[in-house]
Amino acid sequence: MPTLRTVLSIPLLVAALLLSPALSPDTSGTATTAGSTDAVLPRLVTEGGAPAAALLDRIRTGPGRVSRYADTGPGIARTDHFRAGSITKTFVAVVVLQLAAEHRLSLDDTVDRHLPGLLRPARTAGPRSRSRSGSGSDSGSGSPPDGRRITLRQLLTHTSGLPDFTQVTAGAVPLTPPQAVGLALTLPPAPRGHYSYSSTNYVLLGMVIRQVTGHSYAAEAQRRIIAPLGLAGTSFPGSRRSLPAPHGHAFAADGSDVTELDPRVAGAAGELVTTLDDLDRFYAALLDGELLTPHWLREMKDTRAAQGEYGMGLYPTRLPCGVTVWGHNGRISGSYVRTAATADGGHVLTFRVNTDAMADHRLEPALLAAEFCPRTW
Structure with missing residues (x-):
């Protein structure tokens, strides 16, 4: 999505990263980037104006993965269901590419x-x-x-x-x-x-x-993606205005509560409801080749048609340290979410705020750099 999608190459200065969030570590392990993301996450609230923010990362370590959750601000939790906006586009693109692989289009x-x-x-x-x-x-x-x-x-x-x-x-x-x-x-x-x-x-x-x-995109995504990956918290709500439990509240830029929302405002471009865990799992599986063959994954990541800006339901972001991450963002009334991952899906980060507006657009690239760039200070 264009406004928050552009990454600004800004330096990460130690003096600018002094705040610490309330943390809820996952018992399965601790990410090596914990210290730097701890400093940036609360700035989404103090400088970005979000009521609350949360992140969850997953890093492949040998045969398994370690993950780490952190949040800041009241009324937000790891298990919350939330609206993911244009991240829906990645799911729709996977279905289309699978149909192409089957020679149905x-x-x-x-x-x-x-x-x-x-x-x-x-x-x-x-x-x-x-x-x-x-x-x-x-x-x-x-x-x-x-x-x-x-x-x-x-x-x-x-x-x-x-x-x-x-x-x-x-x-x-x-x-x-x-x-x-x-x-x-x-x-x-x-x-x-x-x-x-x-x-x-x-x-x-x-x-x-x-x-x-002969089936809706929601039914095809359920059959081809959600069920095989066990994404129990992910759904296409159709016309259902309420979020599944558990969930927090969602707020518009003016502070009004917009937790109840008709998803048909976005449809196949932004209907998805999901969780932090499910988004990390989905993008890790996609980039690791669980959903598409190598040929079709290369097609998905080919940005030449869009002059380097976008592939097919995915876009690359080159960070100041030279690392390129792949993923998507999503904005819908009351919610902003971003998932980014290394090219092989071995390291994934999803963060969210419970509003659709952030006052300082430099914070997203700062958080991504804190997560994926090696610490040099």
Whole structure:
């Protein structure tokens, strides 16, 4: 997600990292990065303005793993269920890539092949526009979206040029998938072939999954990912507004309680409810090759189509120390969460705050660097 997704290369100075959170260590072990993340985590509250924050990391050590949990601020716990927003996109991308591996679809299929007539130039209007990540053009730059030219690969990599329906809804209006797509088509398109993050892409992929399999993206993700990995705290709630127990409260930027929420504000682009443990397990398994063959995992991590910004439901972040981590973030009303992992899934970190706003965007890259960069001080 664009605003918190950009990593700023900032130095980690000892003098800036002096606070300590309330800690709840996992009895299975202690991560080697404990000291540095302990210093950064409370800053998400004191400087970032979050009511509370928590993190959980997992590090492979020989045949097993050690993990460590920490939190700061009231009303947050390791076992909480929370909304994960756009981390849903990683799950949807895995389902699409598995279907491609089964030859039930091709990434080079057009949208029109699976959803004929849904995207047509006559249905959209608006001036030409440019994506934030590039000013180049191809034959489709700035032109009205046409499902006969947009491919599934472009949906996966956010290079379709489709506008983001959440620009209008601000993630607060429940919509059916056709309504979300129809709303997006009233907005000016971005240049096709250039990276421009849009939740509309993944709403369409959810529709494609149903068309190909006869089942919803939620049912396919349950069968292919959630059940095999034993992600007992992960679900797609559909229209259910409440969170499963246990859970804390979620707060909007203005401080209002938004724990109750209709997940149809996001659908296949951000419906997921999960836990810290489940997200660490999911990304570790994905990057370790448990869900995709090496060929399809390479496809997922290929960022060339998006000019290095994004793969397929995953994006890389290069930290100041030169380490590159892979993962995704998610923001939905009342929740922000980020998972990052080394390329082989051997070291995974998930952190969350119980609000969708953080006042200081430098804190996320600082926390990632504290977790994954070797300590040099």
